[in-house]
Amino acid sequence: VQLQASGGGLVQAGGSLRISCAASGRSFSQGTMAWFRQAPGKEREFVAAIFRSGSSTYYSDSVRGRFTISRDKAMNTVTLQMNSLKPEDTAVYYCAADGHLILSSITMARHYDYWGQGTLVTVSS
Numbered sequence: 001v002q003l004q005a006s007g008g009g010l011v012q013a014g015g016s017l018r019i020s021c022a023a024s025g026r027s028f029s030q031g032t033m034a035w036f037r038q039a040p041g042k043e044r045e046f047v048a049a050i051f052r053s054g055s056s057t058y059y060s061d062s063v064r065g066r067f068t069i070s071r072d073k074a075m076n077t078v079t080l081q082m083n084s085l086k087p088e089d090t091a092v093y094y095c096a097a098d099g100h101l102i103l104s105s106i107t108m109a110r111h112y113d114y115w116g117q118g119t120l121v122t123v124s125s
Helices: none
Strands: 002-006 009-012 017-024 032-038 045-050 057-059 067-072 077-082 091-098 119-124
Touching (some): 002 091, 017 032, 017 091, 017 119, 032 077, 045 067, 045 077
Parallel strands (some): 009 119
Antiparallel strands (some): 002 017, 017 077, 032 045, 032 091, 045 057, 067 077, 091 119
16 A cells, blocks of 8 residues: 655745645545644644545644645545645645544544655745
8 A cells, every 4th residue: 555645845825735645555435534744853743634435524723724635535535735824834744544543543643554755845934
């Protein structure tokens, strides 16, 4: 199983960026797909998740209202649309996936079995 993230880059504060993650090797249409991020010197933190086969989405307080997670089940991809970006959003963003998570576990990185390689998002002030 591989998760391939793409779309990171440099953007000015207030701008927008879209990052995507394509899964191969198995389908996650019934599983949970998520984004985490890790800034230099900080721990990996939860950003957003789309839970199982439904359309339920969850966000950290720091990105709610600015970021939108979506999934294309047929293409086995998950996308994070990031608007109104702030310098504090600068981080390496990782996609994660798991077929068997329960809702109470989706914000915790240790529960995900599959991870992408990360894509760097840099927001300049």
